[in-house]
Amino acid sequence: MAPTASSPTAQGLLVSDVTVRFGALTAVDRAALTAPAGAVTGLIGPDGAGKTTLCDVISGLRRPSEGTVRLAGADLTGGARERARRGVARTFERPGPLGAATVRDAVRAAAARHAAAREHPGRTARDRWRRRRAARRDAAGRADELLARVGIGEYARRSARAVPPDVARLAELARALAADPSVLLLDEPWTGLPERRRRSLEVLLRDLAAEGLAVLVAGQDLEPVLGVCDVVHVLDGGRVVASGPPAEIRADARARGVHRSAGAPEARLTAR
Numbered sequence: 001m002a003p004t005a006s007s008p009t010a011q012g013l014l015v016s017d018v019t020v021r022f023g024a025l026t027a028v029d030r031a032a033l034t035a036p037a038g039a040v041t042g043l044i045g046p047d048g049a050g051k052t053t054l055c056d057v058i059s060g061l062r063r064p065s066e067g068t069v070r071l072a073g074a075d076l077t078g079g080a081r082e083r084a085r086r087g088v089a090r091t092f093e094r095p096g097p098l099g100a101a102t103v104r105d106a107v108r109a110a111a112a113r114h115a116a117a118r119e120h121p122g123r124t125a126r127d128r129w130r131r132r133r134a135a136r137r138d139a140a141g142r143a144d145e146l147l148a149r150v151g152i153g154e155y156a157r158r159s160a161r162a163v164p165p166d167v168a169r170l171a172e173l174a175r176a177l178a179a180d181p182s183v184l185l186l187d188e189p190w191t192g193l194p195e196r197r198r199r200s201l202e203v204l205l206r207d208l209a210a211e212g213l214a215v216l217v218a219g220q221d222l223e224p225v226l227g228v229c230d231v232v233h234v235l236d237g238g239r240v241v242a243s244g245p246p247a248e249i250r251a252d253a254r255a256r257g258v259h260r261s262a263g264a265p266e267a268r269l270t271a272r
């Protein structure tokens with residue numbers, strides 16, 4: 001059945017026939033998938049399957065050789081900044097430096113940027129100064145709220161350069177959420193997280209979907225992705241070779257083959 005204008009699929013992300021070539025190598029090969037609003041969608045595949053390249057295309061960091069990306073029925077064009085403005089946020093497989101003195105400052109700066117992009121400028125200089133001051137205060141409160149939400153509130157005052165990698169990863173997620181996105185792309189978000197934080201992240205992703213976000217999670221390991229997603233797409237050699245709910249993907253021979261070729265033990269394909 002075709003999605004109606006207000007259906008979760010129509011409101012979410014639609015990737016159609018995206019191809020990315022690096023010289024002779026086809027890294028992504030006519031990949032097509034949806035990530036509906038209100039759902040957690042998985043993108044799994046072994047090393048080099050094309051997951052990050054596809055995330056780069058969706059977030060505007062890379063132009064595809066062919067294909068389109070649509071959000072809520074409209075073509076997403078332009079670079080990363082334009083797409084961020086349209087509601088696409090992402091985290092990276094290897095988080096970059098937080099680029100601020102403290103963890104709170106890093107998230108606050110992202111929240112302030114978002115508020116400034118949304119705000120209408122004041123008419124007088126005093127008006128503008130007042131608005132900037134209020135925006136700074138709001139952004140600080142928002143930063144604390146988000147740091148608590150991703151589970152690292154106690155690191156707010158710590159130096160952004162001295163936090164452990166798992167905290168830096170979650171701070172990057174808080175920064176992405178500061179933009180109030182409608183689509184959240186997460187590339188290998190579980191890497192380096194201790195068990196307790198992994199479980200909290202799963203709950204958070206489910207909560208974000210329940211609030212209406214389209215969440216797309218890319219990862220090599222089947223289990224965390226299958227455990228949290230409503231629908232999973234399996235990428236191999238740049239192609240989507242299987243799509244379906246976790247139970248189907250566990251049973252799907254192609255997905256099992258991809259998993260085996262990634263060198264992971266088949267025993268991890270256990271019932272949910």
Ligand SMILES: Nc1ncnc2c1ncn2[C@@H]1O[C@H](COP(=O)(O)OP(=O)(O)OP(=O)(O)O)[C@@H](O)[C@H]1O
Pocket residue numbers: 022025027045046047048049050051052053054093220
């Ligand atoms: N800038 C680039 N130039 C040339 N080849 C690239 C470039 N980026 C990625 N590739 C190649 O494209 C293919 C897909 O890479 P990609 O990083 O998207 O895979 P992945 O599924 O994210 O893998 P991993 O899980 O290891 O990150 C790989 O063969 C990779 O070597």
